[in-house]
Amino acid sequence: MKKYLIKRLLQSIPILIGITIMTFAIMQLSPGNPMQTMIDPKISSEEMQRAQENLGLNDPLPVQYFTWIKEVFTGNLGYTVKTGQPVGQLILERLPATLLLTGTAFVMAFVVGIPLGVYSATNRFKAPDYVLTVLSFIGISIPSFFFGLGMIFIFALKLGWMPTSGMVTIGADLTGFAKFMDYVKHVTMPSIVLALPTIAVVMRFTRSSMLEVLNQDFIRTADSKGLSKLKVNLKHALRNALIPVITIFGLSIPFLFGGAYITEHIFNWPGMGSLGIQSIVAREYPVIMALNLFTSILVMTGNLLADVMYAWADPRIRY
Amino acid sequence: MENLLEVNNLKTYFYNDGAETAAVDGVSFELKKGETLGLVGESGSGKSVTSLSILQLIQKPHGKIIDGEVIFKGKDLVKMGEKEIRRVRGNDISMIFQEPMTSLNPVFTVGNQIMEVLTQHQGLSKKEARVRAIEMLKVVGIPSAEQRVDQYPHQLSGGMRQRVMIAMALACNPDLLIADEPTTALDVTTQAQILELMNELKEKLETAILLITHDLGVVAETADKVAVMYLGRIVEYSDVETFFEEPKHPYSQGLIKSVPSIDNRVDRLNPIIGQVPHPSEVKSGCRFASRCERVQPICLQDEPNLIDLQGHKVRCWMYSDNWIEKGVETNAGEVTSSRGA
Amino acid sequence: MSNVELQHNQAGLVQINRKKRWRTNASWKRFKKNKLAVFGAIVLITLLIVSVLAPILAPHNPYESTKGELGLFDVLAPPSGEHLLGTDSLGRDMLSRIIYGGRVSLTVAFVAVMIATFTGVLLGVVAGYYGKWVDTVIMRITDVVICFPVLFLAITVATILKPSLFNVIIIIGLVSWTTMTRLVRGEVLRLREMEYIEATKAMGQSDFIIIIKHILPNIMAPIIVQGTLQTAEAILTESALSFLGVGVQQPIPSWGNMLNEATSIMVLQFKPWVWMPAGFAILLTILCINFVGDGLRDALDPKEKN
């Protein structure tokens, strides 16, 4: 297992390098830079140009790349153009919020999706299966911004059950359990919005994985042993069906992080997604680059984790 | 001696896309304690479906037992509810399957899978079950059973897995073991080992065996009685010596002639013509008529009954009283059947 | 159907013709059995026809603001006989914009998916068939791209390239080829081991012909299914981009940027006709594409043959 882990980690090095190059390249293609969003008639263009020069925006590309890589290694990930804050710090401030949101959505997706998928599969050709199937299609099909606004409109504005936005009740310095509940209250709607498509995907995937497993010979063996249907389904089938579901772990991570952009924006969630949107508007390259880098590393780590879990869950895979 | 198992007029049909397929169509046979019945046939003959039907393991809703009874120790298994039949499965009747690779759950240790039957049916504690599981592994000849019991199926070879399957099947001392092509997927040398093991255990445990196979050699070596199936029907049913001495049905004869023999070499094999037709293509008459060398008009019109010739039953008009054989026009020379596919 | 009857008249040919059509029939039959898929297909075809015939079907010019009284524009007018779905915030006919918007959204999705499919299939086939370092290089690049969430990447790239219909298509195409590449590579790897490919190699056939004649036709089914499902994703991506203001730009109507109007609480609350049609159109289209994709998957899946 250790060897396998080390091997996988080594394999991820070229991917990491690729990620940095791609991140950097994307930014370089971009016209305009943050200085240009600050165009101001009072500031002479000479002054603007000098600022730009000082920021190193006019250096040759390889120099800029390696300057940046150096910053990446210091953990600063560069400084924001406008405020000179270390980007790393900025992102770290936002990271917990994003992890809370995506983490909740992630857990929700699997905790809700898997049982629904199992239920659907074991009730194949029956009404619940059809209903769940259609619902899952709707879950995949509904645009998240639309769903999010609808949720705010209904549950926050019309019914007043939920806070409209944010992560905490501002001004209330809660502690202990009350603080926890405050988080729960705030995270509920955005995480549902974020999780919905993934719930649907997990459900569909679990369902088809279950169906496939239910057709396997060893299920017939289990049946022939006289085990109860429940035991056959939950012990023999589910355990095997869950192994491929692990791949969805890996796949859902980029999806959730991507979705967090819009969800966080809508719910004013103080995470990396809303930071990303702000930064894109403001052309804060160092932040966008760092976010790209950060997210993709998270995704890579997630995939790595999924692979390791896969290996762990499937005794057939040897290291 | 009383019959342990009696299958009477069993019919299992499959429904796909609105089409009905009679996979097993009125099959009857019986099995006594300690006896081995070889159920022989080519693919599509319905032999596996028969075995699965006995324990109601047909995949619903596509497959359905529509008629017949399966009397096991005086009780009709077909009429049993889900709960009741489950007590029979693995306990009174157990099964082993063709593919030892896929028939074991890959994510549980073999010990776990054997113990499961024991805790389920015998109410053993986990500890007891484990002891018994190791014991069973020793019985089926698995070396260093104490270590093997904690291994996963993929860590075992094909032969070992089949031994594990047998251990699992015999763990509760069943009265009947249904072995569905138990050696087909194995190499010859391994097959020999498994057949040897089964014969040994049969003697020791007095378990009746329903052996399903397409290999006449296997039947000859293990079975006491033979039933030959063709397209969902039993076409010949007899004890094993009589059958191999004098196979009566043209299909049985053809089968035996088709197989190249290891002992006497012929220059040219004498195969049955054509292919097994799809059940839906046979509308009336004897199901084998399309491939029979001695086919007569009557064969195409009506299906013969199983005719009892002093215990040797055969489903062929030839053995009926009114059989008149006209000049036979065989089309043996043409190997391709225009009925095709 | 008349086709079949005709064949029955020529007795001798009946069987052969029937058999010849068996494969497509079987897939088609399975597809037909899936009611959701059939529903989806019908709706999609209708949508496509409506889109193609937009200039004929649309009651108004989708770009033109309706002048109301006093030379002012008739903005946010509720549905009426003149404007069946009302007008938008610039007084343009909603129905016409929905129809034209479908044209744009569907075009974006289809063309983008075509680009993604072409790229994905090309890379996947090359990687899978030639293996070795070619495979390694392509798959490492794919791994890198996969690490960037699609939406994330699309937003970033959309910000970089200035928003235009063409660019939106390119962006969505360029960020969504990875799944196809992986899928195709996997399929090719599987197929490469098939004995008929070996047989073709054994007869000395060239790689190019093997790929074109023996590999591609046999991986069409998963490609079609994946392409279908990706179309749904592309529509979603387009609308998300438009929602964030970096997608298809005004005055060109796309369902996504029409829904952008729904980001207003006022509209949500008081002017449902402005957002409902576009929202419904997106939902319905994606839903139907998913239905069809799922139906196709089952219909074309060789595993379901028996």
Added chain:
Amino acid sequence: MKKKFGLISVFFLFVFLFLAACSSDTTTNNNNNNTDKENDNTSSTETSKEETPKEVGTVTVAFNSEPGNLNPVIWATTSDTNVTHMVFDSLVIPDKELKMVGRLAESWEVSEDGKTYTFHLKKDVKWHDGEPFTAKDVEFTFTSLADSTYDAGAYWRVDPIVGAAEYKEGKADKIEGIEVVDDHTIKFTTKEPFAPFISGLFIAVLPAHILQDTPPGEWEKHASNRSPIGTGPFKFVKWESGQYIELEANKEYFAGAPKLDKVIVRFGDANTMLASVLSQDVDITSVPVAETPSVATLDFASLVNQDALSVYYVGFNSKNDHFNDPKVRQALAHAVNKEAMVASILGEYGEVADDVFPSAHWSHSPNLKVYDYDTSKSDALLKEAGYQKNSKSIYEKDGKELSFLMEVPTGTKEREKSGVLLKQMWEELGVKMEIRSLDFPTLVTKLLPTTDDGKQREVTKEDYDAYILGFGIEADPDEYRSYFGSAYMPPNGYNFVGYSNPKVDELLEAQTKEIDLEKRQQLIWQVGEKLAEDEIWIPLYEQVSPFVVNNRVVGFEPDFRGATFNAKDWSVK
């Protein structure tokens, strides 16, 4: 196995929640002498809908974007100044008529020659950390702006001062023209009389004792950017990244303690913030014009308008083959139905504009040329310019159709809609126009083109045809100089339309030297009138920005100086 999965999920959930719980402690929470104790006596915030048990004396105001930093001399944006206006004070400040009045300055005198300004500072002013405020701080602030390392966009303010340029180039070790007379008196001397100079001093004074050890070039990274110390009516308490900034009343404020205890500044998407107002989590936020109907019906909130002193306009590239002829621009101006445009897009929140100078400002001339909506005049003008309608009913000259591309920056729906309506109006006239939407930074790359190595270059006719933007006066109309002076074409300024009129150049230079406001006004009026004749910009409309305010807040009066300008005077019912 199943159990394991469940456990793992629960474990993950808790880890995430824990992380989140910790996060609030790791964010900025300094300002030593402010403790959270004060908050304890305020009631807990149960945010139900009907009752509004808000903390007494707390107002929550929301803006659409988060400040970048809270150092007012580093690239100040509106989102920054919304906060810094409450924390910092400036030497002088414009009043409602845009005349400068003292803030930290008690009074000032200007010498006869108009070159020397002597400021008498208020006494007893203290920084939030208790340090006294003196002339040293003022000197420090303005000297820093001329520091050689400083490049955060405010140097222009001190550029007119004697010796500033020398100091910046390192030729002097202090600015000759800044002189501390005593602790509460400071003198500025300009090179020559420069009317806009006093407006340039409208910038926050920084605490020397905090920043003096850091070279201005490094200020961008200074910790006080995220926990500022000022002299203003509110003290900084904490900044939760991505969520809010909390300020509390400076009870010792020299101009009297604020009526509120606390101001919380939130930031987020406009719609979300509006929703928060509807759920009464937020008291004040700006409302997009299109959203006003949903607010107008509320019984617990009202709309308050902010006058922005800005004009939305269409700008033309004068290098363009069509637009180099003023007749074409005039013809287009006559074809714009501004009334209909305003009525459709802005309703009561907009007004037709005919001058490039905002109508509420003293620079707006009452007697300039107005282009009424009359397409017959357009037709005539185009014919004069040598255009004929071709078979497709489009004007063309020398075989070239009058067609162009309009660049419309995204971001404000009103602007995008204007583009759509203009397209329609001009196409009715027989002019072909395509719209290209792009975001502001991208538009800037077209208006201020650069060469491959990043240097700015001249605008050519290929760079763009026309665009829509808004332009507003922040303090002084001199800002128009670099937009219309022929010496200010890129790369030397912002005259990217390439406007060149010697008369206007002359007027623009003259007004900078005219200290007498009335005379200066005359000069600027003339500029406006000239510009209207040439119509290199077509002014479209002026727009007010509505805010929604919860009725419990009293005294919220946003104006061109910003929304939080008078936060000191806010109170709650």
Added chain:
Amino acid sequence: MPEKLLQVEALKKWFPIEGDGLLSKNQNIVKAVDDISFYIEKGETLGLVGESGCGKSTAGRVILRLIEATEGRIIIENEDIRALSSKKLKKKRKDMQIVFQDPYASLNPRLKVGQILEEPMSIHINISKKERKERVKQIMADVGLNAAYIDRYPHEFSGGQRQRIGIARALAVNPKLIIMDEPVSALDVSVQAQVLNLIQDLQAKYKLTYLFITHNLSVVKHISNRIAVMYLGKIVEISERDEFFENPKHPYSQALLSAIPKPDPKLKRQRVILNGDIPSPVNPPEGCRFHTRCPYVMDICKSVQPELKDAGNNHFVACHLESVITRKEE
């Protein structure tokens, strides 16, 4: 003396597999084919027998260069196949064809029978389209397929018919050597016999040379002139057919023969039951590969690999015991 069509000399195919070693070089190696030599005369059938995993199929593919060999020489009509350039190899492929085991996987489901059979011709035989069609029909008739089915797809045929198509495809370019890789193992017994007959008929008609790979000794006895037995990548015995079946010398061959169940219930034989299973071809046993299961194992077997030795009568055995073994059965 008849001409040798194919000569295989010291052929090796080793597959490296990803081992545990992270950066170390000592990867695991599967010695699928490990130093085998044999020849086939023109017009004869060599049966290559062995259980699964013994390397017999790999050997077949290596000979055709569908897999590149690791070492050794493959000579067909005095031409070393391994030394051919890829262009020349393509031409040479006309002479050597293969028929596969799985009748379902070996035909492209998207092509009609006609197209499948035409393809090899279009590569190697320069004839018009019309002639090709004629030839396709001819070959179909040869393998007992109704020429009317020329426009049918493979799935419209039964397993046996598909196998005929596979054979027809191999025949299409008039090859000299056909490698039959388990051509009848996937077929039902009644059909298997039909196909075996066909294979024999075609050999007679076209003077074909077969390398017939199978695990089924009965089939091999029926069809081969000579027999080679493989065990874990090695040939352990090679002999004329009758000699082999009358007098199998290698203990493995003896066990194989005795393991076959015979359709005669009265025959109660003494079986040679081998212990255990075939070891993994990854790191196969030292010495004689069979020593772990051999009933007659001696010390020498565990360390020294036996060479194929002439036991007279054109019978070669790789066993240290050869002199003492006589046939046990009956």
